[in-house]
Amino acid sequence: MPVKVNLRVLGEKDESEFLSGELPLEEFAGDLVDPLMRFGRPLEYELEASLQPDGVLLQGSLRTRLDCQCGRCLKAFKLPLEIEDFSALAPLSGEDAMVRDGDFGDLTPFLREDIYLALPTNPLCKPECRGLARKASTRDSRLEASEGEGPSPWAALDQLKL
Ligand SMILES: [Zn+2]
Structure with a gap:
């Protein structure tokens, strides 16, 4: 189901309309062609729609989730x-102009547009991720690792060597 608003009702009652629900993946996810990410769940929306002289003003929140692969590691x-x-x-x-079907105006493209604009350009598992090379070098600094607070896997390995 696309997100639609009844324009006639909106005009008649002269107050804003609250819209909430989920936009299924097939309504918005198809255009994301990226080897590192895809949409992982429907787009949840909570919106207030109010009629203005030049259009319908939408305000509220959008939420979904991306299933990503870290660009570095x-x-x-x-x-x-969000x-x-x-x-x-x-x-x-x-x-x-929004596409209209009788009294209904289709708001889906306006939601889609903003969620696409909010996509990260380079998804990272954490901002400070140093990637594969860093991971390999951490393994070599055994002393550094065993000085940490928790038990280190390297400590166990050292015991075996004795
Ligand atoms: Zn990473």
Whole structure:
């Protein structure tokens, strides 16, 4: 189900309409062609739609999740994608006008647009991820690792050598 608003009702009651629900993956996820990420769950939306002279103003929040692979170390991880201050104007006329079907205006493209703009350009498992090369060098610094607070796997290995 696309996200739609009844424009006639919106105009008649002269107050904003609250819309909430989930946009299924097939309605928005298909255009994400990236070897490092794909959408992992439907797009949850909570919106307030209000009629303005030039369109329908949408305000609220959008939430979904990305299933990513780290661009540096290739580890798989899940990344929540949230827009807490989503705001968009769905025009009633002009080139970017919302598609209408009778009384209903389709808001889906406006949600899609913002969620695509919020995608990370280079997904990382953590901001300080140093990638595969760093991981390999950490293994070599055994002393450094055993000085840490927790029990180190290297300590056990050293015991075996005795
Ligand atoms: Zn990483």
